[in-house]
Amino acid sequence: MKDEEVSQPVIDAVKNAKVVPPDPNKKTAWFKKSSGDTKGDPHAAFGAPGTVISEGVYGVPVITHCCLESHGTVTEWPAKDECNVFISTQNVSGIAEQMAQPLNTPAANIHVHMDYIGGGFGSKFGPDRWGIVCAELSRKAGAPVKMMLDRRAELEVAGARPSAYARVKVAATTDGKLTAWDSSAWGTSGPSTSNTPPIPYVWEIPNKRTQYVSVRNNIGPGRAWRAPNHPQAALITMAALDDLAAKLNLDPLEFFLRNIDMTGQRASYYKEELQMAADMIGWKQHWKPRNVNAQSAGTIKRGLGLSLHTWGGRGHESHCDLAINPDGSVQIKMGSQDLGTGTRTSIIMIAADTLGIPMSQVKLLIGDNKYPKSGGSGGSTTIGGVSSSVRRASVDARDILFAKVAPAFGTQPENLEAVDGTVRVKGGGKSLPWKQACARMGATAITAQGANPDRAKPPDLSNSGVAGVQMADVSVDTETGIVKVNKMVAVQDCGFVVSLKQAESQVYGALIMGITYALYEEKVMDQQTGRMLNANMEQYRLAGIGDIGELVVHMMQTPEHEKRGVIGLGEPPVVSPGAALSNAVANAIGARVPFLPLTPDRVLAALGNTGERTTRA
Amino acid sequence: MNRIEFASPTRKEDVAHVAGKTWADAEILAGGTDLLSLMKDEIVTPRRVVNIKTLTDRDLHGNQRVPEGIRIGALNRLQDIADNALLMQTFPAFAKAVDDAASPQIRNMATLGGNLCQRPRCWYFRNGYGLLAMQNGKSLVPDGDNRYHAILGNDGPAYFVSPSTIAPVLIAYGATISILGESGTRRVPLEKFYRVPRTEAEREHDLQPGEIVTELFLPNPKGTVKAASYEVRQKAAFDWPLSMATVALTMNGNTVQSARVVLGHVAPVPWVSQEAAQALQGKTISAETAAAAADAAVQGAKPLSQNGYKVQLTRVAVKRAILNAVGMQG
Numbered sequence: 001m002k003d004e005e006v007s008q009p010v011i012d013a014v015k016n017a018k019v020v021p022p023d024p025n026k027k028t029a030w031f032k033k034s035s036g037d038t039k040g041d042p043h044a045a046f047g048a049p050g051t052v053i054s055e056g057v058y059g060v061p062v063i064t065h066c067c068l069e070s071h072g073t074v075t076e077w078p079a080k081d082e083c084n085v086f087i088s089t090q091n092v093s094g095i096a097e098q099m100a101q102p103l104n105t106p107a108a109n110i111h112v113h114m115d116y117i118g119g120g121f122g123s124k125f126g127p128d129r130w131g132i133v134c135a136e137l138s139r140k141a142g143a144p145v146k147m148m149l150d151r152r153a154e155l156e157v158a159g160a161r162p163s164a165y166a167r168v169k170v171a172a173t174t175d176g177k178l179t180a181w182d183s184s185a186w187g188t189s190g191p192s193t194s195n196t197p198p199i200p201y202v203w204e205i206p207n208k209r210t211q212y213v214s215v216r217n218n219i220g221p222g223r224a225w226r227a228p229n230h231p232q233a234a235l236i237t238m239a240a241l242d243d244l245a246a247k248l249n250l251d252p253l254e255f256f257l258r259n260i261d262m263t264g265q266r267a268s269y270y271k272e273e274l275q276m277a278a279d280m281i282g283w284k285q286h287w288k289p290r291n292v293n294a295q296s297a298g299t300i301k302r303g304l305g306l307s308l309h310t311w312g313g314r315g316h317e318s319h320c321d322l323a324i325n326p327d328g329s330v331q332i333k334m335g336s337q338d339l340g341t342g343t344r345t346s347i348i349m350i351a352a353d354t355l356g357i358p359m360s361q362v363k364l365l366i367g368d369n370k371y372p373k374s375g376g377s378g379g380s381t382t383i384g385g386v387s388s389s390v391r392r393a394s395v396d397a398r399d400i401l402f403a404k405v406a407p408a409f410g411t412q413p414e415n416l417e418a419v420d421g422t423v424r425v426k427g428g429g430k431s432l433p434w435k436q437a438c439a440r441m442g443a444t445a446i447t448a449q450g451a452n453p454d455r456a457k458p459p460d461l462s463n464s465g466v467a468g469v470q471m472a473d474v475s476v477d478t479e480t481g482i483v484k485v486n487k488m489v490a491v492q493d494c495g496f497v498v499s500l501k502q503a504e505s506q507v508y509g510a511l512i513m514g515i516t517y518a519l520y521e522e523k524v525m526d527q528q529t530g531r532m533l534n535a536n537m538e539q540y541r542l543a544g545i546g547d548i549g550e551l552v553v554h555m556m557q558t559p560e561h562e563k564r565g566v567i568g569l570g571e572p573p574v575v576s577p578g579a580a581l582s583n584a585v586a587n588a589i590g591a592r593v594p595f596l597p598l599t600p601d602r603v604l605a606a607l608g609n610t611g612e613r614t615t616r617a
Numbered sequence: 618m619n620r621i622e623f624a625s626p627t628r629k630e631d632v633a634h635v636a637g638k639t640w641a642d643a644e645i646l647a648g649g650t651d652l653l654s655l656m657k658d659e660i661v662t663p664r665r666v667v668n669i670k671t672l673t674d675r676d677l678h679g680n681q682r683v684p685e686g687i688r689i690g691a692l693n694r695l696q697d698i699a700d701n702a703l704l705m706q707t708f709p710a711f712a713k714a715v716d717d718a719a720s721p722q723i724r725n726m727a728t729l730g731g732n733l734c735q736r737p738r739c740w741y742f743r744n745g746y747g748l749l750a751m752q753n754g755k756s757l758v759p760d761g762d763n764r765y766h767a768i769l770g771n772d773g774p775a776y777f778v779s780p781s782t783i784a785p786v787l788i789a790y791g792a793t794i795s796i797l798g799e800s801g802t803r804r805v806p807l808e809k810f811y812r813v814p815r816t817e818a819e820r821e822h823d824l825q826p827g828e829i830v831t832e833l834f835l836p837n838p839k840g841t842v843k844a845a846s847y848e849v850r851q852k853a854a855f856d857w858p859l860s861m862a863t864v865a866l867t868m869n870g871n872t873v874q875s876a877r878v879v880l881g882h883v884a885p886v887p888w889v890s891q892e893a894a895q896a897l898q899g900k901t902i903s904a905e906t907a908a909a910a911a912d913a914a915v916q917g918a919k920p921l922s923q924n925g926y927k928v929q930l931t932r933v934a935v936k937r938a939i940l941n942a943v944g945m946q947g
Contacts, residue, residue, distance in 0.1 A: 152658065479933045480849050481926065520851065524740075528761055529752070533740040536654075538857070546853025600851065600859060601764065601926035609929060 009141040031186075032214045034196050040207030045180035051171045054244035059165030059595045060232045060578065062188065063521040064155045065225060066540060069118020071158045072148030073131045075138040083110045083135060087127065088148075090120040091376030093335035093369050095127055102132045103139075112369040117339055122224035123159030125376050155535040160523055161225030162189040164197045164232030165595075168240040170205075176250050178241075178259045181208040185236065188215040189222030197229040201237035202310055203262045219525050220532070224378060226510075227311060227571035231517070231578050235596060238307040238579035243592055246290050252306060252583065253283055263308070269467035270308055273491040273556065277306070280489040280552055281471045287587075294590025299479045302486070303588025306471045307579035313494065313568030315384020315452050315462030316375030322351065322393035324401055324446040328435035330355060330362045332393070336374035336386050337367055341570065342502035343382055347390050349499055354394035356418035357434050372449070380568025384462030385452050387498055387566045392457050393450025400448065404441045408432075463565040468492040470511075470576035472584040473549075478607055481600030483585055485515055485549035488577065493556035495567035500555060507553040507573040514577020516543040520597050621656075622665040629674040633799035633827040636667045640826050643667050647692060648727040650719070651735040660736075660743060669829055676795070676832045677730075680704070686836040691730030691794075691829070695783075696721070698729060708835055710844035710863065710942075714786040717848065720855040730830040732783050733794070733807070737821060737885075738857060739766065739777035747817050749774045763921040765859070768928055770884035771919060775813050778882045779821065782861060784811070785879040785887045786846050789865040791836050798828040807833070811886035821885060841868040845942035848881075849930045858882050860927050862914070862934035864942050866897065873897045878914060878938075883931050890914040893935055902943045904936075911936035 046053060067088075074086040083105055089095055089112070096110035103110070117124070127135075134147035149158055166185035172178050181200045188194060196212040245255035256274060263270045278284065287304045294301060320334035332351055338344045344364055352359040365371060375385050402413035405423060409416060409430045417426050424431035432440075452462065473487040490507050497503045520541035524533045534540045578596050586592045591606040624635040624643075636643040644663040646652050647670055655661045669677070670692065680689040680701060687707060689698065698704055699716035718724060718732070736742070741750035741757050750757045751774070758766055758776035766776045784807060792807045810823050824830070844865040848858035861881040867874045878893035893914035900906040911932040918928045937947025 150657070480930055482849065482851060524762055526741075526744075526757070526761055528757055529744075529746075531744050533744060533762055536658075536743070538738065539740055539743075541852060541856065544852055544854055600849070600930065601923075604926050604929055 012140070028216065030216050032193050032216070034212040034214070036209070036211040038209045042180045042182055042207040042209045045207035046169065046171050046182070048179065050174050051179060052174055052244070052248055053169060053171045054240065054247045055167070055169045056240055056243050056592060057165065057167050057594050058236045058239045060163060060235050061596065062163045062219065062523045063161045063225070063517055064523050064540065065119070065121045065123040065159035065161070065223065066155060066537075066542065067119035067121065067123065067158070070149040070151065070154040071124060071128055071130065072146070073127065073134045074144060074146040075135040076144035077139050077142070081105055081109050085110060085112045085127070085131070085135065087112060087114055087131060088117050088120070089114055089124050090117070090337065090339060090378055091125045092337045092367055093373040094125065094376050096369055099127050099132065099135065103135055114337055114367045117337065120339055120377070121159070121226045122228065122378055125378060128158075151537060152535040155523070155540055156532050157220050159223040159225065160190060160220050162194040162222045162229070162232070163187045164229070164236060166199060166236045168236060170240045170244050172244055172248060174248070176245075176248050176255050176258045178203065178205050178262060179207060181205040181210070183236070184211045186213040186215055187232065188217055188219065190220050191216055191218060192221060194222060195229055197233040197236070199233050199236055201230070201233035202308060203237065203241070203259065204264055205262060218530065219523070226513070226574045230309060230311065230571065230575040231514070234307055234309055234575050234579040235582060239582050239586070239592065242305065242583040242586060246586070249289065251287060253278055253287070256306070256308070266310070266465065266467040269493055269556070270469060273467060273469035273493070274306070274308070276554060277469045277471045277489050277491045280491070280554065281473055281487060283471065286473070290587055290590040293588050300475050300477055301588040302473070302475050303584045303586070304471060304473055305580045305583025305585070305587055306469065307576035307583065308467070308469045309572055309575035310468070311380055311466055311568070311572040311575070312464045313380035313384060313466055313571070314464035315386075315388050315566065315568070316381035318374040318385035318389040318452045319372035320374070320386070320389045320393050320450045321372055322390070322397050322448050322450060324355070324397050324438060324441070326438055326441055326443060326445065328361065328438040330357065331365065332362065332390060333365045333371040334374050334386060334390070335366070335369050335371040336382065337377055339377050341382075341506055342499065343377070343386060345502060346383060346498045347386050350387050350390050351394045354391060355398055357421055380570040380572065382570070383498060383568050384566045388452035388461040389450035391450070391461055392452070392454055393448045396448035396450070397446050400446045401438065401441060404446070405437050408440045461565050463495050463567050466492070466494050466567050466569075466572050468572045468576065470573070470580045472577070472580040474581060474584040474588055476585055476588045476603060478589060478609065481603030481607070483519055483581070483598050483603060485547065485581065487550040487552065488515070488580070489552045489554070490573055491554045491556065492569070492573055493561050494569040494572070495564040496562045497555050497557055498566060500557070503555050503569055504553045506569050507555070508551055510573035511551050511577055512543055512548050514574050515548050515581065518578040518581040518596055518598060519543065519547070522597055619662050621663065623668065624665055625668040625671040627671050627673050629672050629677065629797055629829070629831065632667060632669060632672070632797070632829055635665065636827040637665065638826055640820070642826060645669055645829055647731040648694065650723050650727045651731065655736060658743060658745070660745060674831075683834070686834055689729060689833045689835070691728060691831050691833065693729045695719070695724040695727050695729065695732060699724065707838070708790055708844070710846050710865070711783070711786045711790060711835070714783050714846045714863070718782055729833060732781050733810070733830060734822060734824060735780055737777040738780050742777060748777065748814060748821065749817050750776065751817065759921060762923060764923045766921055766924055767884045768915075768918040768920045768924055768931065769880070769888050770813060770886060771921065774815065775821070775885040776921070777821075777885055779811060779884065779886050780857070780882070781887070782848060782858060782881055785861065785863040785881040786844070787833070787835070788887050788889065789844060789863040789877040789879045791877070793834045795831045796824065796828050797831045798825060802831070808887070808889060813885045839867065840874070842866065843868055843942040845938050847934045847938040847941060847947065849934050860930040860934050862931065862938040864935070864938045866902070866939070866942050871901045873900050873902065878910065878935060880914065880931060880935070883927060890935075892916055897939070902939060902945065904940070907936045907939040910939060
């Protein structure tokens with residue numbers, strides 16, 4: 001960009017920007033110890049006769065969100081005190097309120113719009129300081145201003161997943177019944193305090209002591225990253241259990257099954273999923289103990305690993321307006337957003353299905369805060385929220401239509417149904433094409449509002465809590481330490497599946513993202529300069545098509561799963577890949593690579609095969 | 618980004634004139650796959666960019682047999698080389714290394730000359746600390762994160778690794794290049810083109826401001842030459858190797874008459890290992906002789922605080938390149 005392309009008011013605005021110096025009187029504590037948690041009598045359990053104990057250190061580094069489309073906005077002020085914001089966000093309905101105070105402009109005058117987004121993963125819920133600066137510059141310049149972070153800034157400051165490390169001691173009886181857990185964990189979320197990861201993860205071990213220390217530093221602010229804290233907790237927990245199984249000379253699948261009751265209320269789901277995943281990956285045929293794999297012929301060793309995970313995923317608050325027009329067209333307005341997961345498709349599918357019309361007849365308007373408020377897309381809350389509100393609006397609008405046209409059918413409204421593009425009397429009888437039926441409603445469109453939650457309109461259409469199992473098959477080159485993924489299988493429940501293709505696609509994406517953080521991702525900070533060294537997309541590696549192996553996904557869709565309602569799927573499948581791959585590598589080479597990513601230097605170090613003096617932590 | 622002037626000469630004789638006398642005057646633009654990111658990151662801040670893609674001189678384009686071997690214009694795009702039947706047949710390890718470089722998108726933009734002249738990927742350099750990563754008169758590398766840095770030729774002050782994955786193959790095949798400057802054209806063996814800078818004012822190659830690489834010559838193989846490259850890469854594609862090796866074996870029946878072993882991504886220059894070459898001379902290739910040559914190649918390695926693993930990777934790269942050259946599995 002040439003200097004003269006930047007207008008003088010913008011340059012002046014930047015020069016006159018207020019800089020707030022740090023308060024010298026404010027003391028900063030660089031770590032914060034959590035209160036910890038003790039259950040049962042871990043001391044006695046570890047000391048009980050006939051107890052097998054496994055100890056290890058496990059961890060996951062800070063990684064970034066690395067959104068392909070960086071954070072940023074285009075802002076314009078069409079009138080004084082009237083602001084249009086085009087922003088890359090997961091939170092269309094929640095942006096204006098966050099900008100109102102810093103801009104000293106009523107939230108009602110801030111118009112937020114977004115049609116498409118190139119990735120957020122939990123890092124795009126606010127306008128961010130650059131969004132505010134962009135708006136200020138635009139106001140002062142009297143012209144639209146576009147400000148997108150460049151790649152370096154995107155990786156440095158626009159999102160980091162907190163790290164988590166732990167020293168773990170875990171015990172079982174000689175016949176493989178889990179008895180005790182002890183962990184001292186630490187991690188960092190940059191300058192803010194990080195949340196305690198849920199360790200031990202999923203497993204409710206009867207005797208446990210846990211402690212967590214949050215470390216503060218200046219490496220860049222942490223943000224929610226797809227399933228906050230779960231991938232870290234899964235790696236630490238499942239790796240420790242896998243090492244204990246190895247010490248017990250037990251197949252980890254068998255070990256998990258023996259203790260499956262400790263997974264709580266969804267134990268039966270996990271059990272079924274473990275068995276299905278095992279069939280899909282050929283666990284019985286291919287799994288061998290660590291020492292057998294490690295001593296197999298050749299330099300390439302093959303191994304299998306597994307992990308399981310959970311997530312909430314209850315639908316968020318969502319509102320929508322639905323109109324059925326006299327010409328039969330249907331319009332839905334909702335202040336939600338489609339992150340690329342197919343939220344648009346799902347909303348239209350539910351309305352079309354409820355009204356018995358083709359999807360092409362439903363016009364959906366989302367991505368703007370002038371529409372009824374709907375929650376931010378985070379925490380796997382979108383599908384449950386938007387599908388519930390649109391279902392309620394569709395049912396209500398349909399029932400109003402039935403009430404209006406029932407006389408034309410010579411029947412009561414409750415005897416009507418809308419299917420296959422018609423409105424007809426149930427069980428055979430008079431039938432009218434949808435369009436002709438709508439023509440009889442009169443000149444005014446039918447409108448209905450849908451909401452989630454809505455206690456006045458039971459049942460609750462969404463739910464919380466899912467179970468998933470993943471297994472990985474890897475080959476490890478023991479001379480180079482290179483890990484190659486042969487295959488990953490994912491078995492996942494998410495209640496009622498709205499759209500199978502989209503659900504499977506969500507899981508494929510999560511597996512790829514998981515393989516990436518398991519093998520490659522790490523925010524490398526230089527100890528001397530405090531700079532992030534790999535803030536670009538050649539040294540911040542992401543998996544390519546040749547790195548992901550064969551991916552197989554199975555969605556649980558039995559009536560028992562479906563009756564629970566719609567539950568979110570964004571987070572859960574990204575939780576287990578790191579743990580499953582780490583366990584597969586341990587199974588292949590007969591040694592634990594304690595930390596992600598599973599890079600060649602670490603694999604060689606675990607093998608004791610560096611031949612040289614140096615390795616890094 | 619700073620304001621720049623953009624020049625697109627059409628005659629090669631004009632390049633030196635418009636490119637000026639210092640590196641601050643101008644940078645040469647060909648495919649732009651490296652220069653553009655260097656400029657966006659303000660690692661280089663030239664006053665002028667001299668686009669040489671518009672040069673019409675024949676020597677910068679095309680490729681064909683010449684009496685001494687094969688001539689390749691520096692403006693050939695990498696994909697043109699990878700797809701060239703003559704090169705695939707005569708110098709298969711070269712064609713394969715080119716086909717393995719970067720991604721299809723980059724191979725369709727990047728040029729041969731640009732690949733040979735690309736700047737190191739050292740993350741201190743790319744973060745603006747200069748080619749020698751100096752801060753307060755001291756290199757940041759020895760006490761810093763040096764996991765990808767040099768294990769050979771790393772007595773300092775340079776610790777970066779030479780980035781091209783094609784240069785080691787070309788050096789193994791004995792390639793030479795033509796360099797055009799104000800005072801005319803000079804021919805240099807590619808091996809001598811790369812050098813270890815002693816000061817921040819020097820670059821990692823023997824190119825002076827205003828000079829460009831115009832063409833490359835690969836000499837006719839003398840006798841039976843078996844060559845192969847092996848890159849230890851984390852990712853299947855579009856990734857820099859952690860270490861690589863190329864070998865070119867001139868065979869006398871089953872015996873190695875002479876060998877060239879060139880390592881990449883281990884030293885500030887493509888590293889010609891005389892030790893490994895000597896270890897192979899007069900030998901028949903077996904797992905044992907390959908392993909002995911691999912050990913010889915890293916004999917002088919001096920790993921830094923975090924890159925000891927690269928010694929092992931280099932050993933494996935050399936061993937596998939040797940075995941692959943004679944059609945054995947590494």
